Amino acid sequence: MIYRGFFIxxxxxxxxxxxxxxxxxxxxxxxxxxxxxAANVYLKSAPQKGxxxxxxxxxxxxxxxxxxxxxVSYIGYKTQEIPLRNANSTEEMVVVLQENxxxxxxxxxxxxxxxxxxxxxxxxxxxxxxxxxxxAQGDPLKAITSLPASxxxxxxxxxxxxxxxxxxxxxxxxxxxxxxxxxxSQLNNQGFFSLFNAELIDKQxxxxxxxPLTYGNTSAGLVEIQTLQHLEANHxxxxxxxxxxxxxxxxxxxxxxxxxxxxxxxxxxxxxxxMQAEKLPDINKFANRDAGINFHSKIGQKxxxxxxxxxxxxxxxxxxxxxxxxxxxxxxxxxxxTVNNLKFFTAxxxxxxxxxxNKALQHFNFGNIYSEQKTRQVFTAVDYKWFLSASTxxxxxxxxxxxxxxxxxxxxxxxxxxxxxxxADFKNTSTHNHILEIYYYSNxxxxxxxxxxxxxxxxxPIENQKHYFSWQSGIKYRINGHHALLLSGGKYHNYSIPSYxxxxxxxLTSHQIALDYSYEMKxxxxxAATYFKKETGEQxxxxxxxxxxxxxxxxxxFAEYNFYEYFKFTLANSFIDQKMTFxxxxxxxxxxxxxxxxxxxxxxxxxxxxxxxxxxxxPGTYYNQITGSVYDGQSGFYRPVFAEKLYTGQYxxxxxxxxxxxxxxxxxxxxxxxxxxxxxxxxxHNQKQVQYNADYSVKHFDYYQFRTIYFGAVWxxxx
Amino acid sequence: xxxxxxxxxxxxxCQGNTTQTALSYQNQVAQLQPDTLLAGIQDKIYRxxxxxxxxxxxxxxxxxxxxxxxxxxxxxxxxxxxxxxxxQFYLSIYYLNKGDKKTAExxxxxxxxxxxxxxxKNSEDYALLSEMLGFSIQFKPLKAMFLxxxxxxxxxxAIKLDSTNLRAYxxxxxxxFYTPEAFGGGKEAEKYLxxxxxxxxxxxxxxxxxxxxxxxxxxxxxxLYIKKEKWELAKKYFKQGIKEFPExxxxxxxxxxxxxx
Numbered sequence: 001m002i003y004r005g006f007f008i009x010x011x012x013x014x015x016x017x018x019x020x021x022x023x024x025x026x027x028x029x030x031x032x033x034x035x036x037x038a039a040n041v042y043l044k045s046a047p048q049k050g051x052x053x054x055x056x057x058x059x060x061x062x063x064x065x066x067x068x069x070x071x072v073s074y075i076g077y078k079t080q081e082i083p084l085r086n087a088n089s090t091e092e093m094v095v096v097l098q099e100n101x102x103x104x105x106x107x108x109x110x111x112x113x114x115x116x117x118x119x120x121x122x123x124x125x126x127x128x129x130x131x132x133x134x135x136a137q138g139d140p141l142k143a144i145t146s147l148p149a150s151x152x153x154x155x156x157x158x159x160x161x162x163x164x165x166x167x168x169x170x171x172x173x174x175x176x177x178x179x180x181x182x183x184x185s186q187l188n189n190q191g192f193f194s195l196f197n198a199e200l201i202d203k204q205x206x207x208x209x210x211x212p213l214t215y216g217n218t219s220a221g222l223v224e225i226q227t228l229q230h231l232e233a234n235h236x237x238x239x240x241x242x243x244x245x246x247x248x249x250x251x252x253x254x255x256x257x258x259x260x261x262x263x264x265x266x267x268x269x270x271x272x273x274x275m276q277a278e279k280l281p282d283i284n285k286f287a288n289r290d291a292g293i294n295f296h297s298k299i300g301q302k303x304x305x306x307x308x309x310x311x312x313x314x315x316x317x318x319x320x321x322x323x324x325x326x327x328x329x330x331x332x333x334x335x336x337x338t339v340n341n342l343k344f345f346t347a348x349x350x351x352x353x354x355x356x357x358n359k360a361l362q363h364f365n366f367g368n369i370y371s372e373q374k375t376r377q378v379f380t381a382v383d384y385k386w387f388l389s390a391s392t393x394x395x396x397x398x399x400x401x402x403x404x405x406x407x408x409x410x411x412x413x414x415x416x417x418x419x420x421x422x423x424a425d426f427k428n429t430s431t432h433n434h435i436l437e438i439y440y441y442s443n444x445x446x447x448x449x450x451x452x453x454x455x456x457x458x459x460x461p462i463e464n465q466k467h468y469f470s471w472q473s474g475i476k477y478r479i480n481g482h483h484a485l486l487l488s489g490g491k492y493h494n495y496s497i498p499s500y501x502x503x504x505x506x507x508l509t510s511h512q513i514a515l516d517y518s519y520e521m522k523x524x525x526x527x528a529a530t531y532f533k534k535e536t537g538e539q540x541x542x543x544x545x546x547x548x549x550x551x552x553x554x555x556x557x558f559a560e561y562n563f564y565e566y567f568k569f570t571l572a573n574s575f576i577d578q579k580m581t582f583x584x585x586x587x588x589x590x591x592x593x594x595x596x597x598x599x600x601x602x603x604x605x606x607x608x609x610x611x612x613x614x615x616x617x618x619p620g621t622y623y624n625q626i627t628g629s630v631y632d633g634q635s636g637f638y639r640p641v642f643a644e645k646l647y648t649g650q651y652x653x654x655x656x657x658x659x660x661x662x663x664x665x666x667x668x669x670x671x672x673x674x675x676x677x678x679x680x681x682x683x684x685h686n687q688k689q690v691q692y693n694a695d696y697s698v699k700h701f702d703y704y705q706f707r708t709i710y711f712g713a714v715w716x717x718x719x
Numbered sequence: 720x721x722x723x724x725x726x727x728x729x730x731x732x733c734q735g736n737t738t739q740t741a742l743s744y745q746n747q748v749a750q751l752q753p754d755t756l757l758a759g760i761q762d763k764i765y766r767x768x769x770x771x772x773x774x775x776x777x778x779x780x781x782x783x784x785x786x787x788x789x790x791x792x793x794x795x796x797x798x799x800x801x802x803x804x805x806x807q808f809y810l811s812i813y814y815l816n817k818g819d820k821k822t823a824e825x826x827x828x829x830x831x832x833x834x835x836x837x838x839x840k841n842s843e844d845y846a847l848l849s850e851m852l853g854f855s856i857q858f859k860p861l862k863a864m865f866l867x868x869x870x871x872x873x874x875x876x877a878i879k880l881d882s883t884n885l886r887a888y889x890x891x892x893x894x895x896f897y898t899p900e901a902f903g904g905g906k907e908a909e910k911y912l913x914x915x916x917x918x919x920x921x922x923x924x925x926x927x928x929x930x931x932x933x934x935x936x937x938x939x940x941x942x943l944y945i946k947k948e949k950w951e952l953a954k955k956y957f958k959q960g961i962k963e964f965p966e967x968x969x970x971x972x973x974x975x976x977x978x979x980x
Contacts, residue, residue, distance in 0.1 A: 037794075037796055037798060037927075038757070038798055038925060038927035038928060040923040040925055042923060047923055048923070048924050050923060052925055052926070052927055055794055055796070073922075073923060075841045075842060075843055075881065075928070076841040076842070076880065076881075125865060125869075131864070132864070132865075230875070232868060232871070232903050233902075233903025233906070234903075235903065390838070390839055445838070448795070448838075481832045481833075481836055522824075522825065522828055565860070606860065606863070606864070607860075666899060668900050669900050671902070718900065718902070718903040
């Protein structure tokens, strides 16, 4: 009886209980099937009375009404709502959360960084690595010269990386190559400063070797520059220096939507040269004007546009000496280039359309050499960067470059007879080249410590071009937060840029392997690298000689130590064993150095002042010795007789100290930076080029920059 | 620096609530299941911090830190790393309060390393990274010129990733507030603080996830109005802040500056 009573009571209560409270169990995962911990699981009728998932993504929720809706949410994911009437309480519910609209923001953020970012040797920020680097003198490309991988030997800003000629490396601005990225460039492409204004730049990546195959036409290294994505604040900047005047205005057009930066500079020689004429014997006068405009705009939530256009007009007059002739040299150059980028963001990737155009007209006059060069380049690329999964990114694309060079030259009939009255032949040369390439690059984070990358790039031959295929792979191993190893290798191709001395597009090839190590602690940064490169193809060694093969083995060490709060010491050294092959014989390469030291001691206290002392030292480079001469009746000049063995002469050691001082003054809405730099502080006579008298019986030397002083101030106001 | 002292004072003022937390965290951690260690973790860190200050011994914080480290060894979850970094923030404040600036810097740098190395960071991760980076500037005056904009970049990312994250707006405002005008600072703090206060600390209550930032937003907004001598607005948000956080030392201590205004 009692049992029956209990049974009846149980039978009566059971359905009531079932209706009153049911339980639903489930599991929350992300799109990759990984359980999501701490996700919110709640009923829409009572959002604050929900639960959260455990480490296995499991949850359990009680509900009373099946007309209610279950909601599942987590940071970065789209909230999912499930009507309970559709739920089966006897089965485990599996909820897969999708990355929501925030994923788009993530794509926009990630798209800023190149896919190959982890394989760059150095990532530079403008403020830290350019403005606070005394070697840089405010120039983004000059900042690279303080790296051990930089092997520039002629005091130019044109990057030369790990012993390769500048002609093999590329500088890329917003995905578009900028050829000859230096100002005051002469026939040999030297130029003391780059064309880039640091104010416009956000980041700069340096690939000292193994350039990522997302870019083509480089067989040495790559410098990838990105302009600003957003402007911090409206400002106006006025700079006044011993040889320049500049103005920059940066203005937001619509808050966080668009901004524009406009600038212009005028460089003049009167004060700079007039004050220290004896230290600048080869400069009579220069006058340069340049102007640039950069515009950036978001187009809705899914697209962004950037346009940068730059114009420069350069004029230089000085003195030059080649062989036995010393006389006036005059150059002028007008150049305009534009770089335009359009990006479309999707939830899974970014589509980029990059285009660029460059037009230049240059004149050069020295002795009986007259050269007029017209250059046109057009670049177009379409790339898609695909975020395949949390650990894998792919990028593929197609690029086309068109180059056109026209030369109207007078060429000395005798290479050693350069005086204005010496015979010369006129020659007009027009040449052009298409480079059409397709590529694929992938990046795979195997785990937290290992990342693997690979890339392939192939040309599509046009006009009887040779087919070539570039490839690369690399692996990065992060031992812990402080140590990283990067092993990379590959085969690369590029075309040389025609010049007065070689008016053709020669296909250059390189095989490279490099191992880079870095150790980073609070006050200390250590880097070491070893690499081997095998370069083939005709490349210039100096003005008149070209090598067919160049083998380079290098060792690099770099240390940076910060101490006593305001002091920083850096030391970079490279050992480079370089052999070049010329007409089947081996000679020391143009960058064959037992040491290449760059060291800086810096005291930087914004409240007082900043001072930096920099030293650069290396052995002298090799040159061809002239042992005698023969009078040539036809030309009326002596013809040099070179030593039987080439490259046996060596210039004296190159040593140079530079000093820079700056004082920062902060006012309410203004800031003023006053600076002073003394280049070649000890006035070292560093031999640059050997020169001779008329019959080559007496030799003397041309020198790199003597001690010069430069000072100025930058005034900046936010409005 | 001012910010640090105030934060320190804030926690010293809460000693009355903390005597109950004198239990050994090691024992607690040993007994807890992984997800229960994380339950209410923000408060646990806060209490361990106060305990450490009161006893002048960082044992409570380091024991909790060890528990989280152990948990992270077995469960490589970003959320655990977030709380480990958050704890480092408080360890740094603890050492700063002791006058040991070197260790304070070391501890904050450790947390910053973890956050910077974290993959697939979400809005909360970026907000904490921004806050900690902004805090770390006092140890690196030399790098202030570039750490400030970097901290602001992270705050911007946090907002972009979640436009309803109160902490993202707070850290943006905080960085702007402490950036000198000569560098373009001090213009947007008010707008971003008002936006922060229009948002809930958490959209859905979740004891595993962060909820800080609201009280701090009130404090900073009142300070901003005091600085600008906008007394009526300062008083308005003081009243509102005190109503919401009656025990808040950081808000209460601003009262003296408003008397007679």
